[in-house]
Amino acid sequence: MAVEIPKEKWTSAVREVTLGATSDEGGTRSHTITVGGETALPFLHFEGETPNRPILALDVRSHKPEDWSPLLRQTWGKAMEDPATWAQAAEEAGADMIYLVLSLTTTDGEPNTPENARAVVRKVLEATGLPLAVVGPGQAEVDNELIVAVAEEAVGERLLLGLCEEKNYRTIVAAALAHNHLVQSKTPMDVNLSKQLVILINDMGMPLERIVMDPTTGALGYGIEYGFSVMERLRLAALQGDKMTQQPMIVNPGEEAWRVKEAKVGEGVPENWGEWERRALDWEALTATTLVHSGADILVLRHPETLRRVRAVIDDLIGPKSAA
């Protein structure tokens, strides 16, 4: 009996967004990366195209984060002392992109400054040819001050700048507009809020080809199901033609997974939680691959081993045709 494979007919596509700029394009990146462009649900190649594979970024901090899990600190070791060395190590570990987070304070505990942020970004740009995202520490005033300086310093590089949130996006969007960068719009796990913020940013004159949306996710065990379903709904809406949901999606499973007890804590936990390192790595990898299935186009990770594992999954999912 010949079974007919049911295929959905989608009318629209996810928008393509290109990160980074080479010297021809006014930047210094060795190559650019394009994400998005899907015309089908994730990896259902029989009903549409996935022209670009999901990309994997590694989280690099401007200053060594003291509160990161010892497992991460062991892995990155001395590289964490210097963002340029760290970025290089991340590139060697196979990252497609560097996700640089500017810390609130310098390693000496002094507040981070625009001058320092410029210097850090300059160094990282020189250390690696990969496209770069730069986001602030997550406090509106500091974020704005630092990101405006970074936008100017790296003019033309098509950095992905963030975080643009509902309460604080104007300054960053304006800076990105003025200096030819892209922005990351972030909203708390809600389809309508995602849409709204894209509209607001677009209304400021930012072309949709320069917006990546972050629907926010939770770690495995800590709300991943909400993020998963919101992403599935956003992707379905995008394919059905809802224009303002058609941005590629970025999520940060690394940050979420490494924040939870299962990943962070090695002692004083139930025996059946199993071996710490394996548990922590599984926590990050499962959070990440689950989101690959809900349509993530960019995933920010923290551990090189997770990157390797998730990469292998994506290589297979993308299939022989598109991989060529």
Added chain:
Amino acid sequence: MALSGLEIYKLLPQTNCKDCDYPTCLAFAMKLAAKQASLSDCPHVSEEAKAKLEAASAPPITLVEIKAEGGEVKVGNETVVFRHEKTFYHKPGLFWRLRDTEDLEELKRKVADADAYHVDYVGIDLYLDGFAIEAVSGDPETFKNAISAILSISKKPLILIASTSDIAKAGLEGSDGSRPLLYAADGENWETMVEVAKQGDVPLAVRADTLDELADLTQKIKAAGVEEMVLDPGVHHYLDSLQQLTTLRRLALKKTFRPLGYPIITFPGANEEVDETLLAAEHITKYGGLIVLEEFNPASLYALLVLRQNIYTDPQKPIQVQPGVYEINSPDENSPLMVTTNFSITYFSIANEVDGSGWPGWLLVTDAEGMSVLTAWAAGKFDAERIAKDAKTFNVEEKVSHRKLIIPGHVAVLSGELEEEMPGWEIMVGPREAVDINSYLKAMWTK
């Protein structure tokens, strides 16, 4: 899929005799369509119509039950492709694959370890569902002995992996008293396997390399009298799994394609080049029914069980605990009083931490409609007014003699307002993360 009221009406006697206690056959048909009446209430419906109605109302993915003394696994009967459309109902069963060629004592030791495996996730007991035992020996007696060995240790449901009906039969004898899944019928052996499955009244897994062959086989097997089947489409990678399993789910739900309307069994560790944990995770999110693991590793199993719990949570109602005042480590009137929300994940994060630290404490759990601290705060369900109200409702004043309330660090902004709402109380801002509660109490709590 389900018939409309009008379609059902056409199958009824259309005499409006009212014996069903409805004024007309149409009214009754409408009730049936809405699943608010039962067909047995009409004494006049013909056998033929009955058969048609029953067939049409059968779930598009057959429910399959595997049982043993110590538990059961039900899979199938799913109704949606995406969890947000309603919910996923029957969590995929996780099984560990063992082989009958193993030394029996070693086998028992493995089973004992895995059988004892339990983890608590937000108050939910998570464990391995059962064992799959494979007749690698090719010898009926060896197979039977291995099964007896397992059953002497564990009462969990079994999957019997046997390639011939002789071995399958021996397996069923060995597992008498339980209801295992028999794996598997294929193009060669199906006729004899069907006999064994029928005799034992057990569900039968069906294996084929293509969906076409699979559909042919299930139809033959169904005609031969086996209703409960499980499909093995033979997937080994991430992409073929995703595409095949998605296709199967869609065929069953969108096309009501009965020949493939059964739950699916997978072996994510069968291919050594694949990361078993990550492929099993994919099978959990994307339509696996029974997942047979090659490796039993507590860390990975914990992650998989939590993922399964998350994906199969009803999106309409977050898992919650009852609001109230909870006692941890037998507190007295001098013990610290803390407040949190009734979202299970939140409650257990802080409750487990206080419990583990050894501090006696009171935990006021407010009715925040099952939301986390910050979500509830942002939604106006965890504000000063509500906390003060619940403190009153649950009589915290009578539990403690001091007047100090510790709030989560994430909602430090509430402290001023709370002091106004709760006159005479000192509001203390706790740490942001539950993990830090022990060091916080050590530093800040004086009796």
